[in-house]
Every structure is written in C-alpha cells, then in structure tokens.
Amino acid sequence: MTGATTTAVPQRPWYLRPWVTVPVPALLATLDALLANDLSSGTQMATSLLAAAALLLRKRWPLLVLLATLPGMELSQIWLAPMFAVYSVAVRHRNRWAIGFGGLLVALTQFIPWPVTDFALGWDRTTALAALYALLAAAAPIALGMLVTTRRELAVRLDELTRGQERERRLLAQSVLSTERARLAREMHDVVSHQVSLISIQAGALQVRANDPEASKETARTIRGLAVKTLEELRQMVGVLRAASGDAQQLTPQPTLADLPRLVAESGLACDLDGHDVEVDVPEPVERAAYRTVQEALTNVRKHAPGSTVTVRLNRASGALQVTVSNTAGSPDATPLLLPSGGHGLIGLHERAQQLGGTLTTTPHPDGGFTVDASFPLSTASAEPSGTSA
Template identity: 50%
Template sequence: MKGETRSRPLWITFGPVVAAAADAAVATAPMSPAPWAASYVAVAALLGRLRTPLSVLLITWPGVFMGSSWLAGLIALYTVARLRSDRRLLVLCTLLVATGNFLPYPLSMGELAYRATDFSSIENAVGTPMAAAALGRAIALRSELAARLHELTEGRAREHRLLSEQVLAAERAQLAREMHDVVAHQVSLISLQAGALRTNTTDPATKDTANTIRTLAVRTLDELRHMVGVLRAAGGTSGELTPQPRLTDLPRLISESELDIDAEIDEQACTRCHETVERAAFRIVQEALTNVRKHAPGAKVQVRVRQENDELQVEIHNGPADPAAVPLQLPSGGHGLVGLSERVHLLGGFFTAGPRADGGFVVTATLPTDMPLITQPSTRG
C-alpha cells in the first residue's frame, strides 16, 4: 500500500524485473535499436515501480507500443493497481496500456483498420491489461483485509485485557466493600461483646480473657482496614465504601428513575429483615426499573412492596412502551434477571418474570423475612 515501509523479500523486488528482462530479450532479438532501447529502459524502470508506479508505467508505455516490453507494461499496470485505489486513475492507466497494445508499430492505417475489425486483436489488447489491473486490486484488497483483521484481533485482545482488568478491579472493590460492611461489622461485634463481658464479670481470669479478645479484635480491625485500603487502591476508582442499599432507599430510587411510577411501599414491611433480604428487594426493583427504561420507555409502572406473614412480596408491573418515547441506548447483557433469580433462590424465595398480555412485563419475588438477625449488645454499665 501507499506509504509502506516494511522490508520486502528480494524476489518481490527483482523477480518481476528478471521476468520482464527475459521477455524483452526474446521480443527484441530481431528488432531495431529503438525498440531494443525502449524495452530495456522499461525493464530498468521497473526497479523503482514500488516508489513511483505512475512514472514507471509511463516510462514502459513506449516499449508496450513498440511490442518490445509487453510484460514490463503489465507489471507496471499491476503495481499501479496494487498501490493506488483511485478507480478513475486505474481506468485511465488500463486504457493507456490497452491502447499501446492495440496500436500497430510502426503506425499503419491498413493494419489499424484490420485490428479494429479483428475480435481476437481487440480481446488481446484489452483483456490482458484488465486482468493485470484486476489482479493488482484483488491483491491490494486482500492485504487491506488482512491488515484490518490483524487490527481487529489486536483491538479485541486489548478489550479483553481491559475487561479482565475491570472485572478484577470490580471484584477487589466488591471484596473490599464486603469486608468493610460485613467482616468489619462482625469483628466490631466481637470487640463490643468482649468489652461488655469484661465490664460485667467479676472473675479475674474471665476479665483477662475478655481483655485479650478485645485487644485482638481491635488489632484485627486495624489490619482489616489496612487490607481494605490495599484492595481499594488495587480496585481502581470504584465508589466509596458506603453501606449497601436498603428498603428505606427505595423512595429515592423511584424518585430518581424519572419514570411514571405508582408506588405502594409498606413502611412497616421488613422491619426485622436481614439486610441481605432488603438488599435483594432493592436490587429487584432497581433491575426492573432499569429494564423499563431500556425496553419500555414511557410505560406506566406499578411498584408494590409489602409483607405478608413471614414473606416480603415485591411486584413490579409495567405497561407497553409509549410509541412517542425515545428509547435509551443502554447496553444489555441479558444477565440481570438471571442474576436476580439466583439471588432470590439462594435466599429460599421464589422469582418470576415474563411478559403480560397487554404487551407489558411483570417481575415478582417472594422473599423470606425470618432470617436470623445479629444485634449489637448493650454497652451500658
């Protein structure tokens, strides 16, 4: 291609020159000095065909016209087609070589009239230049396709590496979050329990044991905070280690969704639910509203969250999309509802999702609320 700087094998540079020289030697054996000189000038010019293909083609044309360097002209035309993509230029160059093949040397009106009525002469004059030009473009397109395929492969490899790094960063950030929200919380409870035991007991041995437990817990918390800091640094620019969302965050989620939502959320529901249940309920509503924005823009939505006996009922209904609404071009991996179903089933609940007869969609989940709670001990006294 134009601007190529890669080194080429010697046979690519000199092979066509040798072939053209052999053709010229055979063609010019019985000829006069003019065709002989034109043929070998054309052969010598082929050495520079990769740098200045158009100039070389023009230099080879006299030899094509005189019939002494036919192959050199075709090689020059092939090189132009290989290195230049301008169609009009390629047509002109093909016509130029075809004209040189067709005209008799020396010019004779009788011979010209004969060739004009001889189909084989026209076919030979036009067909071989067209074949050379077509071959050059085919090789050029093949090279371009190979280069683009190589770039695409490298681009996908880079994307795969970036995606792997992003997944790893997300895993580290999630691990840091879990350690911050769960493990650190549990260790804090151990420390509080040990402090309460040390305060309330009168047995010296028990006091020493409780003091040791509390000291170890505090030291563990310090090391844990350091480890969380390391994971956060390795996890990139993830969000702050804020607590995970609860049911009390649903009104904020609904207000920020910018959807037409009719919400009925029982404020007394799940007052003693485990945070995992509340988090799952929040994620279900969040994913359902996200899907409405993706697949049913402008649709009316109903959100119901209520508690029945020992079960938390979550229902999200939406109608068909508003034809006048502009859909959001959001990416969709197709794994959101699957992940929610797995989350609900791990909690021992039930999950359904599917289309409605009116063209809308419904998501329902039933979550158990009787999971054991861990409460902080009293530190009075």
C-alpha cells in the same frame, strides 16, 4: 490476571520480500525483451530494455514507470514490462480513475500498431482478436492488483478485529476482577466490622469491670466467642477464595431476617425492632441485603453515636421490602469507639441495593441523629450474581 501480550508480527514469505519482488520482474522483462525483439534493432532493444530497467522503480513511482514502459510496448513486441507496471499502479493507487487511465493506455498501446499510419480499423476477425488481446493485457494485471489490494485490506481489518476482540476480553476480565474485588471488600467489611466493634465494646466493658472477677470472666468469655465467630466467618471466606469455583452455598449459614432479633440483642444498643417477621416469601438475596443493611447501620451507631436510641423498622409495601434504621444523637457521656473507618460500609450497602434493583438513602438529622432507608424489590428471585451473596 496477566498483562497484555504483544502480538508477534508474522514475517512475509521469502518470495514476497523486496529482494525478490524488485529485481525478479525486471529480469523477466529483460528476458522478454531479448526473446521478442530483433537484437540488431537499436530502437527496439533500447526501448524494451529501458522498460525493463524502469521496473526497478515501479513501487515508488508506478505511474511514471508505466509511462516509461509504453514506448517499448509500442515499438517492439514486449508484454511483461507494461503488465508489471500496470499491476503496480493497481496495487499502489487507490484512485480508480488513475488505475483505469493506466489500463486504457496499455490497451491502446497494445491495440494500435507502430507506425500509427499503418493502422486501419476494420470490422473483421483480426481486429476483434487484437482488441481482445489488448483488453486482456490491461485487465488481467489490474484485476490481479486489485485482488491483492483487497486481500491486504481484509488482512488488516481481520488483524484489527482480532486486536479489538482481545482488548474486549482484557476489559471484560478487568471488569470481572474489579467486580470481584469490590464484592470481597464488601463481604470482608460486613464480616469483620460488626464483629470487631462488638469485641471492642466488650473489651471496654472488661476494662471497666476489672475489679469484678465474675463479670470479667463473663465478658472475657463473650469476647472469646465473638473472636471465634469472626475467625470462622473469615475461614469460610478464605475457603471460597481457594475453591476453583466458589458459590453462594459455600458461605453457610447465611444470615436472614430471622437472625435480626439476635443481631439486635448482641449489638449492645437500646434498639427497638419491629417487623422482622416479614421474611415469609421474601427472596433470599433480599433477606441477606436487609440483614447486612441493619448490621452496618448498627455498627455505625456504635462507632459514631454510642448511647443513642435506635429504631429498626421492616415493612412490605408496593412490592418491596422497606428497611429503615434511625438513631438519635449519641449520649455526650458515652465514649465513641476509636475504630478506623474508610466509609466503605455505606458504599457497600449502595452496591447491594443496586444489584437488587433497589435504592438506599442516608439522611443526617439536625439534632445529630441519622437514618438509613433501603428499599428492595421482592420480585427479584435471585438478583445477585452467583458467588456474590455472602
């Protein structure tokens, strides 16, 4: 899995960069002042040019700039500077009251002429048109500013949503990878641990029988067979790892409950097996889980309690397959197998049981014995995910 990629921040178009958006409105307002006013009128030119110059600061202090443009709108015929200013208020402020107050000021300034004493409110066509123009002068830039603000917010939300989805995909990929690693670790442990413990037992027997050539040959033949079997199972696992889409059918043949008598016979333990014929109508994932449970339990007995007596019981009850493996305390004369153990075997058994909706409990006995008790629901036809059933 590759690391997290850095999302490139798209650059703004040239016409939205500060070196364009700051001076251009001021230049347009200056042109508006030169075209709309009497060049010989000092008052009109001063107020209108002041309004145009104030636009250079509209992004920092939009409300103050708006107030600075109103005298020019009232005393002369300019439109652009106040409209740019109220647009900036709509873009920069989230307070709707401030936006509405700025629009009201622009509308009143446009509607009421100078001097105010000449203003006469009449209910005629001229007054209606003046009111309409005033409302348009205020409402149009406000609407455009709020539209731009909404668009920016939507862009931010879309970016956040995209980043969130990317994080979810990465977390899902990490979860799948973690699950796959746990599965492979569990399968590797199940395949190798049991076989290696058998090889260790046979190697110990070979050491004891070194003076008996025939017994040594038989033991060496057994060790060779176990080693070949271990390598074959490992080769199957490597084949699944190399496949583009590994599935459960590639790890064949899969162990079932019918293989339990052979497993018990090859364990080298004094083991009593009862109920292995319950495999009728038992789902394949349950059979494999039950087999691996018995296999791991026998491996642990060989490691930690050699010379003990083992009892394996399988029973169908209450719609579930019950698997119980109990052993007595090990013989004091027997030498435990000095094999490394990380405690992952029982963890793997718990994971198998949980995948099938079952349970697994382990109980140490005061006399030194140990019991592994697992329960697998039979209603699970194929509870294991594809590729996890080796």
